[in-house]
Amino acid sequence: MQMKPAAAISSGGGGGMTLTASRFRTSGRTCFLSLNRRLLPPSKSVELDLSGVYFIPRNQGSILLNNQAPTKLKLVPRAAESTQSPSPVADAASNINKDTVPDNEFSIAKVSFGVIGLSVGVTLLSYGxxxxxxxxxxxxWSALMLTYGFPLAVIGMALKYAELKPVPCLTYSDAQVLREKCATEILKQVRNDVTRYRYGDEQHLDEALKRIFQYGQGGGISRRSAPILQSIREEVTENGLYCLTMVFAAKALSLSDFEQRQAKFTSFFGPGITAEIAEGQNNLYEVKLISNTTP
Known part of the structure; x- marks a missing residue:
């Protein structure tokens, strides 16, 4: 009888090894040996004596290995190789214990002029x-209130119709400390622009995305497939560098559409930064703008 092992071994936590189902070929039959999950000590090899072990082929009876020719399987723990880049889930796990900074700072840019104009105009009209x-x-005073109330209400409605709301910004405390020292002027401007009300723009960073993704041009994408900025995040990388992460929703795009424009992100939001691309869940993609300035 010839037996050809093809054991599948995967890495477990703490340097141990986890055994999964193993496949053997005996007498021209394909059989399966199920090994219970167990932890092997790191840096030590373990021998399993397979003499007398029953191999059960699919839809066939049991067969018994020849006890006169003991068969052993030697398992040597080895670290699993991985070439995957850190995912947004891993980044979120690393930031789970970090303190965040509440955005309680008052700014006139965070106030909707459409709401102000509409509220004042309707109030004057009603009282007038x-x-x-x-x-x-x-x-x-009724004539005066009606005279000013009507145009204010119209202007307020127009501003409300054309307004673009700010996106949420999550700031970690360690990133706030590095912002003034390490963030470039362009990164600061991007943060300020997307966290305030804007009027007349279809979306945040519209001009930047138009140049990077080349709407309607050869090699570009259609405008209706354009990514939409959902939120931004200020954090510190593992190397201690300031990072402004932009989270986009793009149902019609794939990770490769962002990766092939990684150099354009770097050049447009540069100098002094490096752009990295990561894929999240639910058609979300992260563009990390990492400052090259060390603390």
Whole structure:
């Protein structure tokens, strides 16, 4: 009887090894040996005596190995190789114990002018009509309130229609410390632009994405397939560098569409930064703008 082992061994935690199902070929039959999961000591080899072990082929009876020719399987623990780059899930796990900075700073850029104009205009119009028909006091001011209330309400509605809301920004405390020292002026400008209300733009970073993805041009993408910025994140890399991560939603794009434009991200948001691409879940892609300035 000839037996050809093809054991499958995968790496376990703590330097140990985890055994999975193994496949053997005996007498021209394909059989399966199920090994229970167990932990092997690191840097030590283990021999399994397979004499007297039953191999059960699919849909066939059991066969018994020849006890007169003991067969042993030697297992040597070995670290599994991995060439995968760190995923956003791993990055999130590394930041889980870090403190975040609440965004409580007041700024006029974080106030919606559409809401202000619409609220003031509607209030003046309502009170002006009430005063004009003597329902409310101040009839002598009703004409003035109606005169200014109507255009303010119209301007407020127009601004509200054209407004682009700011995206959420998650800032870790260690990244906030490095921002003033290590973040480039362009990275600071990007952060400020996407965390405030904008008017007349279809989306945040519209001009940048138009140049990087070349909407409607040869080798580019269609505008309706353009990625949409969902949020940004300020963090510190494993090397201690400041990083501004932009999270995009792009259902019509793939990871390769971002990776082949990695150099364009670097050149557009440079100098002084390095762009890295990572794929998240639910059609989300992360563009990490890492500052080359060391603390």
């Amino acid at each position: 009509f009430g005063a004009y028909f003597n329902i409310l006091p101040g009839s002598e």
